[in-house]
Amino acid sequence: MKQNRWLPALTILVVSIFLILPLLILGIYSFVTSWDGIAPNGYTLDFYKQVFSDPRFLPSLMRGLVISIIPIFLSGAAVILALYTSIMYNPRLESIIQSICMIPHTLKGVILAISVLGLYAGKGPVLGNRIVMLTFVYCIVILPFIYQGIRNNLRAINVQQLIEAAEILGAGKLYAFVRIIIPNMLSGILISSLLAMSTIFTDFAIIKIVAGSKWLTAQQLLYNARNNPGQYTSAIVLIMFLATLLISGVAFAMQNRADRRAEQDSKAAKE
Amino acid sequence: MKAKLKNTPHYITVLPFLILVLMFLAAPLCNMVIRSFFSPNTGTYGLANYITIFTKAIYLSAIRNSLYLSLLSTIIGIVICFFAAMAAAYATRGWNSKFLAILNMVSNFAGLPLAFAFVIILGRTGVLIEIFEALGLPFFQDFNLYSTDGLLLLFVYFQIPLGTLVLLPAFQSIRKEWKESASLMKANSFQFWWHIGIPVMLPSLADTFSLLFANALTAYATPFMLMSTNYPLLPIKITSMFTGETTIQQELGSALSITMMAIMLLMIFLCNMVKKFFYKGGNN
Secondary structure, eight states: OOHHHHHHHHHHHHHHHHHHHHHHHHHHHHBSOOOOOSSSOOSHHHHHHHHHTTTTTHHHHHHHHHHHHHHHHHHHHHHHHHOOOHHOOTTTHHHHHHHHHHHHHHHHHHHHHHHHHHHTTTSTTTTTTHHHHHHHHHHHHHHHHHHHHHHHHHSSSSSHHHHHHHHTTOOOOOIIIIIHHHHHHHHHHHHHHHHHHHOOOOOOHHHHHHHTTTOOHHHHHHTTTSSSOHHHHHHHHHHHHHHHHHHHHHHHHHHHHHHHHHHHHHHHHHH | HHHHHHHHHHHTHHHHHHHHHHIIHHHHHHHHHHTTEEETTTTTEHHHHHHHHHSHHHHHHHHHHHHHHHHHHHHHHHHHEEEEEHHHSSSSSSHHHHHHHHHHHHTTHHHHHHHHHHHHHHHOOOOOHHHHHHHHHTTTTOSSSSSSHHHHHHHHHHHHHHHHHHHHHHTTTTHHHHHHHHTTTOOOOHHHIIIIIIHHHHHHHHHHHHHHHHHHHHHOOOHHHHHTTSSHHHHHHHHHHOSSSSSOOOHHHHHHHHHHHHHHHHHHHHHHHHHHHHHHHHHH
């Protein structure tokens, strides 16, 4: 069979144009004074000035990031501790932990958010608090990312051997785990944290359902601005998209570096 | 006492995870299932909410619209993803890496921002619509973004990067030797893919299908931005029953959520059946 060279290239080109076109037009549109013919009528930075002069904009951008910090710590700690038990004492636990962590991946945000709201809304000042509920829904939503990142990392380390070595030197199991294993996992934890962060940053459904207008993120600011001129909303969308790209881009680059290092390690081990 | 203390710490480290999952995943879901059978008017448990859902036109049309959009966007999406992933697998290295970068970038472009972008380019006074009108080309004359067609276009758009990225590894399982042997037996490209390639990839295709379907079925931000609550769609109907400005009907909303979950699980089950069937075919 002859291997066609131009057919794959053509397919890639067509699909890429379809995918990039909306982004490209949106990007251009955020800089135009008006556009009602073949080409824009003029260019301006006014809409960016307007966006940044809104005192609510930067705080709302930050709020989307801040709300992800506690869930990342809580879920990360819970998963690491649970996996510690499974590795040290009961390997059968791991498949159970994995299945549980994958449930949110199947159910998706809307159902998770609705079910938590249905149970805890109006139930006292702590659990009934919208921000508390939001934090815990996010904890559940990011479980699949957190689990996968941490699990991949643990596979690359010989946990049992390292802990035994530390124990011979007189360290306790948990102490050895915290001081030796966790520092070894930092890059994996960081990668999954960034992925979790970008998931939360781009969320609109959960925040709309659980928090209403009690926690104004950039997504909600954008939704509230839907009747403003298109250039204004385009500018917000572009800034948010670049922020998302930055977060996931750093995660992607770190992942690549980690993969390459693992490859080198396994090559070195073979030699 | 001492022995007991020595044993407990082993499992105490699972506790935070257990509490988190019980309180914010298991308990809320159980509560939702129980509530879906409760009817607040009579104060009794029964199937009343489900009967309402499957007899009232508004809920039936929400289910119909959701099924239609999810199925069609998944089928169109998976066909495009199949060819896109195949192209990526057989393209030169340069094309491949550029395409991957684009897919990864665009996979971040979903939900609300995506809906805004399509309003700008294909909305009532969208840029592309104005351009084609100025050029005198009638491409988008009958196109209405704020309709089922418009939603379908957006759904297909967000399926492509996800599906292609998930399908790519499957193409690496197609060995070069198989293609060579097939071509020695005078099979053409189409025959190779129809008889060998696609059956081998079917488990991956089934997985991708259920992933894309669930993704479309539960999509909320995109349709909500375009149509607000005017368009009957399962996630939108469910959400408005819990947070709506008018009347909050949590019991009916719970039943509707369970219905949506059931549709999703049914699709996962069907895809698994397809997978099993083809695995078995391989053994015979």
